Amino acid sequence: MTVTPSELPPHPKEHDDLALPVADRAFLTRLALRRSSKVIHLADPGPDKTTLEAILQIGARVPDHGKLGPWRFIVLTGTHRESLGQKLADLLESRSKDPEPAQLAAERARFLRAPLVIGVVSAPVESSKVPRWEQVLSAGAVCYNVLLTANGFGFSGCWLSEWICYDGAALALLGLASSEQLAGFIYLGTPTQPLRERARPEIGPRVTFWQP
Numbered sequence: 001m002t003v004t005p006s007e008l009p010p011h012p013k014e015h016d017d018l019a020l021p022v023a024d025r026a027f028l029t030r031l032a033l034r035r036s037s038k039v040i041h042l043a044d045p046g047p048d049k050t051t052l053e054a055i056l057q058i059g060a061r062v063p064d065h066g067k068l069g070p071w072r073f074i075v076l077t078g079t080h081r082e083s084l085g086q087k088l089a090d091l092l093e094s095r096s097k098d099p100e101p102a103q104l105a106a107e108r109a110r111f112l113r114a115p116l117v118i119g120v121v122s123a124p125v126e127s128s129k130v131p132r133w134e135q136v137l138s139a140g141a142v143c144y145n146v147l148l149t150a151n152g153f154g155f156s157g158c159w160l161s162e163w164i165c166y167d168g169a170a171l172a173l174l175g176l177a178s179s180e181q182l183a184g185f186i187y188l189g190t191p192t193q194p195l196r197e198r199a200r201p202e203i204g205p206r207v208t209f210w211q212p
C-alpha cells in the first residue's frame with residue numbers, strides 16, 4: 001500500500017477542533033514492533049519532494065513548550081550528499097599527515113548511504129520561560145517523529161550522529177551557529193533487508209511508583 005500526502009488531512013489552522021484519540025490497533029502494533037533499519041540496508045527509492053514536505057510538516061508536530069520551534073532541518077538529497085561528503089573528506093585530509101584512502105572514500109560516500117538524509121538541528125532560542133533543556137528535548141522528539149512519519153509512508157530509517165555531530169569544523173560546514181547543536185541525521189530510504197529485533201532494556205527495573 002502507498003500513502004500519498006494528498007490523502008492526509010490538510011494542515012490544521014490554530015484553534016481548529018481536532019479529533020480525539022481513539023483506540024487504534026494498527027497504530028499500536030506499529031509502535032510495538034517499530035525498529036530502525038541499518039543504514040547499509042537503505043536504498044532507493046526515498047521519499048519524493050511532496051512526501052518529504054509531509055514528513056517534515058508532520059514530523060515537526062511535537063511537544064514544544066512556548067511554541068518556540070527550537071529546531072530546523074538541513075535536507076541532503078541528490079548530488080549534494082556527495083558534495084558534503086567530499087568537504088568532510090577534505091576536512092579529515094587537512095588534519096592528517098597520512099590519511100587512509102579508505103577512510104576518505106567512506107567519508108565521501110557517507111551521505112550516499114541513503115537516498116534522503118535529514119539533519120535535525122537543535123536551535124534553542126533565548127527565553128525567560130522555557131529552559132534550554134526543554135528546547136533540546138523538543139528537537140529529540142522531532143527526530144523520532146520524523147522517523148515514525150517516514151515509517152507511515154512506508155520508508156525505513158535510522159537516526160545517526162557519528163562524529164560529525166561533535167566536530168566544530170564539520171558543524172560549521174553544515175552552517176550551524178555556535179548556539180546550535182546537531183541532534184543527528186535521519187537517514188531514510190526503502191529497506192533492502194527484513195528488520196530483526198534487538199535486545200531492549202527491561203522496563204521493570206526502570207519504573208518506580210512514587211509513594212511518600
Ligand SMILES: Cc1cc2nc3c(=O)[nH]c(=O)nc-3n(C[C@H](O)[C@H](O)[C@H](O)COP(=O)(O)O)c2cc1C
Nearest residue numbers: 034035036037038158159160161162163183184198
Ligand atoms: C541521538 C542518537 C544518536 C545515535 N547515533 C548513532 C550512531 O552514530 N551510530 C549508531 O550505530 N547508532 C546510533 N544511534 C542508535 C540508532 O539510531 C538506533 O536507535 C539503534 O540502532 C536501535 O534502533 P531502534 O531501536 O530504533 O530499532 C543513535 C541514537 C540516538 C538517539
